[in-house]
Amino acid sequence: MDIQYVAPKTLDEAVRAFAAAAAGSGRILAGGTDLLVQMRNGVVAPGMIVDIKKIGELTAIEETGEGGFRIGAAVSGAVLREHPRLSKVWPGVVEATNLIGSTQIQGRATPGGNLCNGSPAGDSVPAMVAAGAIVIIQGPNGRRELAVEKVPKGPGRLNLEPGEIVVAFTLPPRSKGSSDAYLRMIPRTEMDIAVVGCGVSLTIDKGTCTAARVGLGAVAPTVLLVEEAAKALIGSTLDEAALAKAAAACSAACRPIDDKRGTIAYRTKVAGVLLKRTALIAAERAGGK
Amino acid sequence: MAKLHVSTTINGEPQEFLCDAEQSMLDVLRGPLGLTGSKEGCGTGDCGACTITVNGRIVCSCLMLAAEAEGQQIGTIEGMAGEELHPLQQKFLESAALQCGICTPGVLMAAKALLEQNPDPTEHEVRFWLAGNLCRCTGYDKIIRAVMDTAADMRGAAR
Numbered sequence: 001m002d003i004q005y006v007a008p009k010t011l012d013e014a015v016r017a018f019a020a021a022a023a024g025s026g027r028i029l030a031g032g033t034d035l036l037v038q039m040r041n042g043v044v045a046p047g048m049i050v051d052i053k054k055i056g057e058l059t060a061i062e063e064t065g066e067g068g069f070r071i072g073a074a075v076s077g078a079v080l081r082e083h084p085r086l087s088k089v090w091p092g093v094v095e096a097t098n099l100i101g102s103t104q105i106q107g108r109a110t111p112g113g114n115l116c117n118g119s120p121a122g123d124s125v126p127a128m129v130a131a132g133a134i135v136i137i138q139g140p141n142g143r144r145e146l147a148v149e150k151v152p153k154g155p156g157r158l159n160l161e162p163g164e165i166v167v168a169f170t171l172p173p174r175s176k177g178s179s180d181a182y183l184r185m186i187p188r189t190e191m192d193i194a195v196v197g198c199g200v201s202l203t204i205d206k207g208t209c210t211a212a213r214v215g216l217g218a219v220a221p222t223v224l225l226v227e228e229a230a231k232a233l234i235g236s237t238l239d240e241a242a243l244a245k246a247a248a249a250c251s252a253a254c255r256p257i258d259d260k261r262g263t264i265a266y267r268t269k270v271a272g273v274l275l276k277r278t279a280l281i282a283a284e285r286a287g288g289k
Numbered sequence: 290m291a292k293l294h295v296s297t298t299i300n301g302e303p304q305e306f307l308c309d310a311e312q313s314m315l316d317v318l319r320g321p322l323g324l325t326g327s328k329e330g331c332g333t334g335d336c337g338a339c340t341i342t343v344n345g346r347i348v349c350s351c352l353m354l355a356a357e358a359e360g361q362q363i364g365t366i367e368g369m370a371g372e373e374l375h376p377l378q379q380k381f382l383e384s385a386a387l388q389c390g391i392c393t394p395g396v397l398m399a400a401k402a403l404l405e406q407n408p409d410p411t412e413h414e415v416r417f418w419l420a421g422n423l424c425r426c427t428g429y430d431k432i433i434r435a436v437m438d439t440a441a442d443m444r445g446a447a448r
Contacts, residue, residue, distance in 0.1 A: 005293060005310035005356045029354070036352045037333045039311060049310060051357060078346060102421020103399060104337055107346040108353070190420045191335075 007051040011138055014050055019140045019163035021048035028052055030074040031108035034117045067174030073112025073166045090171055092180030092199055096127030112166045118156040121194045121218035127182040129215030129225050130199035132172050139164030152222035178203040179285035183278045185270050194218040195262040198274035204286045209233045219254040219267050226253045238283050247272030297358040300368025308355040315339045315350040326366035326394045337422035340395035341365050347402045366394035377401055377439045386435035388426030396422045400436045408444055
């Protein structure tokens with residue numbers, strides 16, 4: 001079958017090309033670290049590949065003030081890491097993205113691709129959920145925004161309309177005393193897929209947690225926003241009782257599968273353990289614990 | 290369908306080639322361009338034997354479409370030695386940091402990129418940087434030591 005490759009210079013051209021591809025046959029190429037493997041394995045057979053890396057808006061990191069950032073969907077993990085200020089304000093988002101694959105993969109893999117691949121175990125996604133990232137989406141009917149946790153629908157499936165492209169992630173402004181962290185459990189030290197991933201973003205004011213968000217990965221068909229865990233942290237000094245309550249909320253939110261990487265019981269327990277550890281790292285970075 | 294025409298730069302030289310949309314950079318390097326130094330190990334980005342640089346950044350050429358090379362600066366193992374071997378290549382020979390040699394071009398490309406941005410890496414940093422380069426012969430120790438020793442030599446030479 002003939003495959004077409006286009007590398008448009010503008011988002012409008014990309015949307016037009018993507019929408020014009022025969023029903024469902026278009027594929028967006030960002031870093032390609034999932035797409036090329038899927039093409040090789042015959043999992044996908046695109047009729048058209050739309051390379052979005054030549055579009056300025058999709059490859060830029062912009063500071064929007066007061067700790068806010070706008071990260072293009074096709075920015076690679078290596079470029080995220082090298083940004084002079086992003087790691088200072090959003091260390092959890094950067095460390096989560098940097099856990100994906102080797103140095104070679106980091107040169108290509110993108111947070112936009114990680115989200116759109118739709119894996120429940122994508123490492124950058126729980127950190128983006130914790131960060132409260134808003135996803136900017138453009139399609140044939142214009143531009144819209146969606147909270148990042150609303151984008152995945154199930155394994156490999158997204159709440160995007162035909163022809164829609166993820167353009168960028170917006171990270172909100174940060175108040176003083178805020179930070180984030182991401183931890184994942186894998187059975188080896190590197191190069192593996194999360195058994196559980198946990199992102200926590202929080203604000204500490206005079207020793208008390210005044211705001212928190214918790215994202216959990218690899219424990220359900222999609223990455224989860226765990227509001228009950230955040231509620232348990234907010235108003236506390238992150239004392240053992242509050243952490244235990246938040247950990248229990250994380251375990252309660254789990255709807256995992258049994259597979260070679262971990263059993264249901266194991267993932268459920270580890271989700272709570274990771275919550276405690278991640279929250280303490282985020283708090284220490286925020287300067288409050 | 291008509292082939293795509295790509296203009297790129299490989300190891301500092303302008304290069305043009307024709308490719309299919311789905312063809313990987315590795316296929317074009319090893320096929321029409323005859324640059325067989327980059328190896329295909331896994332074809333899925335796990336082993337690093339196909340490591341090249343794109344605008345100075347290491348990537349797996351098996352996970353890159355050849356069409357993406359348009360207008361980019363590509364570096365392959367064939368461009369590593371000048372009149373003499375690169376210090377890393379020389380050190381790998383002297384310290385027997387290879388056995389079958391299939392992983393070696395990728396390891397060398399990755400190690401060179403590391404030393405360019407970090408002339409004094411710790412062993413920990415070298416091991417993590419090279420975690421995407423699999424070797425089934427050496428057990429890695431000689432590779433890591435050769436990279437550390439080269440870094441020390443190059444720092445000494447630079448003083």
